[in-house]
Amino acid sequence: MRNILITGGAGFIGSNLALALQAKYPDARLVVTDDFRSGSFANLQGYRGDIVAGDISRLDWQAQFKDDVFDAIFHEASITDTTIHDQFLQVHDNVEGFRRLLEFASATHTPVVYASSAATYGIASARMKEDQPPAPANVYAFSKVQLDNLARIYCRNHASWRIVGVRYFNVFGPHEAHKKAAASMIYQLYLQMKAGRRPRVFRTGEQKRDFVYVKDAARMTIQALGAPESTFYNCGTGQAFSFNEVITELNKNLGTRLEPEYFENPYSFYQPHTEADMTLAKNELKFTPEYSPAAGIADYVAILEGRKTG
Numbered sequence: 001m002r003n004i005l006i007t008g009g010a011g012f013i014g015s016n017l018a019l020a021l022q023a024k025y026p027d028a029r030l031v032v033t034d035d036f037r038s039g040s041f042a043n044l045q046g047y048r049g050d051i052v053a054g055d056i057s058r059l060d061w062q063a064q065f066k067d068d069v070f071d072a073i074f075h076e077a078s079i080t081d082t083t084i085h086d087q088f089l090q091v092h093d094n095v096e097g098f099r100r101l102l103e104f105a106s107a108t109h110t111p112v113v114y115a116s117s118a119a120t121y122g123i124a125s126a127r128m129k130e131d132q133p134p135a136p137a138n139v140y141a142f143s144k145v146q147l148d149n150l151a152r153i154y155c156r157n158h159a160s161w162r163i164v165g166v167r168y169f170n171v172f173g174p175h176e177a178h179k180k181a182a183a184s185m186i187y188q189l190y191l192q193m194k195a196g197r198r199p200r201v202f203r204t205g206e207q208k209r210d211f212v213y214v215k216d217a218a219r220m221t222i223q224a225l226g227a228p229e230s231t232f233y234n235c236g237t238g239q240a241f242s243f244n245e246v247i248t249e250l251n252k253n254l255g256t257r258l259e260p261e262y263f264e265n266p267y268s269f270y271q272p273h274t275e276a277d278m279t280l281a282k283n284e285l286k287f288t289p290e291y292s293p294a295a296g297i298a299d300y301v302a303i304l305e306g307r308k309t310g
C-alpha cells in the first residue's frame with residue numbers, strides 16, 4: 001500500500017480512517033479529497049498527507065489525478081445530513097461523485113471500498129442482513145441504494161475488479177462534533193448530560209440502535225479490502241442497544257445520576273430498531289468488533305473528558 005486516496009477524509013469516519021491508514025502504512029502517500037461542506041480541517045490534526053479540496057461530483061478526476069495509480073480508494077464523501085430533502089442535490093452529489101470515481105478507477109481496476117448505509121434497509125424491527133431487499137425511507141437512503149446499484153453494474157462489466165460496500169450502522173466516536181444535529185445520539189446525549197441537563201429521548205427510550213465505535217468502523221473499512229469478491233458488508237456490533245442503556249452508560253462514565261426525560265416522537269417514520277447481522281463480515285473478512293457499545297462509550301467519554309487521547 002503505497003498510494004491511497006480517501007474521499008470525504010475531513011469528515012467523521014473519513015478522518016478516523018485517514019489517520020488509521022497513516023498509522024498502519026506510515027510510508028504510504030495518502031491523498032484526502034473533500035469539499036468541506038460538512039467536514040472540518042480540525043479532524044485532520046496530525047495528518048501528514050496531501051489534500052485536494054474539491055467537490056468530487058464535479059471534479060475532472062482524470063485531469064486531477066492523471067499521474068496517480070492508487071493502490072486503493074476509500075470513498076466516504078457524501079451528503080450525510082438526512083434532513084436535507086433536496087432530491088436533486090442528494091442524488092446528484094452522492095451518485096455522480098461515485099460514478100466519476102468508478103470511471104477513474106475502472107482504467108486500472110483500483111480496489112474501491114465505499115460507504116453504504118444501514119439506512120438502505122429502511123424501517124425494520126429485526127436483524128438486518130445484506131441480502132434483504134432495500135427499502136429506503138428518505139432520499140439520502142435512496143442515494144445510498146444507488147451506490148450499491150452502481151457498484152453492481154460496474155462489477156458486472158469488470159469481473160476481476162473489487163468494489164466493496166461497507167454498510168455502516170450507527171457510528172459514534174471522536175471527530176463527529178462538526179456534524180452538529182446529525183452527530184450520533186450518543187454524542188447528543190453526552191452534551192446534554194455534560195451540561196447538567198436531563199437527557200431527552202423519545203418515549204419510552206427503548207428504541208434500539210446498533211451503535212458501532214468509529215475505531216472499529218475504520219478498522220473494518222480497511223479489512224474490507226481483503227474481501228474475496230465484490231459485495232457489501234454490514235458494519236455494526238451485532239447488538240441492539242437502547243437509548244435508555246446509552247444513558248445508563250453515560251451516567252456511569254460521567255459520574256452523574258441524570259434520569260431520562262421522555263417526549264413524544266414527532267416523526268411518522270423513524271427507525272425503531274437497527275441491528276446488524278455480522279455473519280458475513282465475520283466469515284469473509286474475519287472482522288469482529290473490539291468495542292461493545294458500553295466499551296465504546298467508556299473510551300469515547302474518556303477522550304471527550306480529556307482523560308485520554310484519541
Ligand SMILES: NC(=O)c1ccc[n+]([C@@H]2O[C@H](COP(=O)([O-])OP(=O)(O)OC[C@H]3O[C@@H](n4cnc5c(N)ncnc54)[C@H](O)[C@@H]3O)[C@@H](O)[C@H]2O)c1
Pocket residue numbers: 007008009010011012013014033034035036037038039040054055056057075076077078079080081093094097115116117118119167168169170171172179
Ligand atoms: N456516521 C454514520 O453513522 C454513518 C452511517 C451510515 C453511513 N455513513 C456513511 O459514511 C460516510 C461518512 O459519513 P460521516 O459520518 O463521516 O459524515 P461526514 O459528514 O462527517 O463526512 C462526509 C464528508 O464528505 C464530504 N463531502 C460531502 N460531499 C462531498 C463531495 N461531493 N465532494 C467532496 N467531499 C464531499 C464532507 O465535507 C465531509 O467531510 C458517508 O458516506 C455516510 O453516508 C455514515
